Amino acid sequence: MLRGTGINGSHDGIIYKNLLASYTHLQDTDRYHWVEDFVAFMRSHLSSTKQIGTMPYKTLISTHDLTDYIDNTDWVIVDCRFDLADASWGKRQYLESHIPGAVYAHLNSDLASPVIPGATGRHPLPDIDEVAKKLSAWGIDQLTQVIVYDQDSGMFAARLWWLLRWLGHEKVAVLDGGWQKWKRDGLPVQNEIPAKEPATFIPRLQTGLIADVDDVIACQNNPNQKLLDARSADRFRGENETLDPIAGHIPGAISVPLMDNLDADNCFRPASELEGRFRDILDKTSAKEAIVYCGSGVTTAHNILAMVHAGMDEPRLYAGSWSHWITDPSRPVSTGEKD
Secondary structure (H helix, E strand, O other): OOOOOOOOOOHHHHHHHHHHHOOOOOOHHHHHHHHHHHHHHHHHHHHHHOOOOOOOOOOEEOHHHHHOOOOOOOEEEEEOOOOOOOOOHHHHHHHHOEOOOOEEOOHHHHOOOOOOOOOOOOOOOOOHHHHHHHHHHOOOOOOOEEEEEOOOOOOOHHHHHHHHHHOOOOOEEEEOOHHHHHHHOOOOOEOOOOOOOOOOOOOOOOHHHEEOHHHHHHHHOOOOOEEEEOOOHHHHHOOOOOOOOOOOEOOOOEEOOHHHHEOOOOOEOOHHHHHHHHHHHHOOOOHHHEEEEOOOOOOOHHHHHHHHHOOOOOOEEEOOHHHHHOOOOOOOOEOOOOO
């Protein structure tokens, strides 16, 4: 079978191989990009023959849908459970039990770079070459469907979802409801550590998804842009701050708590409700003209996921977020509901 296509040596497979051979003159990154486009075309036009797999999942996947692919070797499941107050908790939970076939990604060591005191936020973006090596070791390449999950809300899984998109890989989805929903549904678990066949992940960096501190400052002075803070409302106001040494928010920001994207079961609200929520917040501003942040650039990806799932444009992420903003004492800080 050709990896990630569902083609298994049929006439279509022969055509596929011949087409790939004709593009060997391209650079690896261009060739992989072409492969992805070709597979998407084949899937969209030939899915009725059932020789081609389903269309890729790019935002959310339900527990029910994931069970249909749990044994699919072209899919990779990544457990992202984490606790900011106990950095080893997620790995301990993974070793105790996890979704069959899942590998574990640690927020601090796998999905972030080391902190440079006074210069970075709490979770700097990972080194591109290093994260590409880890993705390759987990068996992920340009054709892999990746599914990420955490304990429930998706706030940590959304970090890897966003990182993969930043690296040019859109075939990634968050398990809606996470581990708790999987367990509530009585689905199978295991404690064996899977042996993955290594792949070759080639990054195609999407620089337009990132905002730096200068972009944030420009956003503050531009009435056509919006700055959205994903932290809880009390932390936005400067209350109950337990993670960062300075409390408050970036002046001009709007409080948009990520937990409001979820229902009572910690599953995402319907796409139409999410769209209504963010349309009201953005008013006449396009989502593409928004910049989102949180405490360290991790959980704000949840708001990006919600907007993309609702069919909206993708805002930019201020990767350093609040914990980077406050490294410079000359930058202003606001508290309370409004500036």
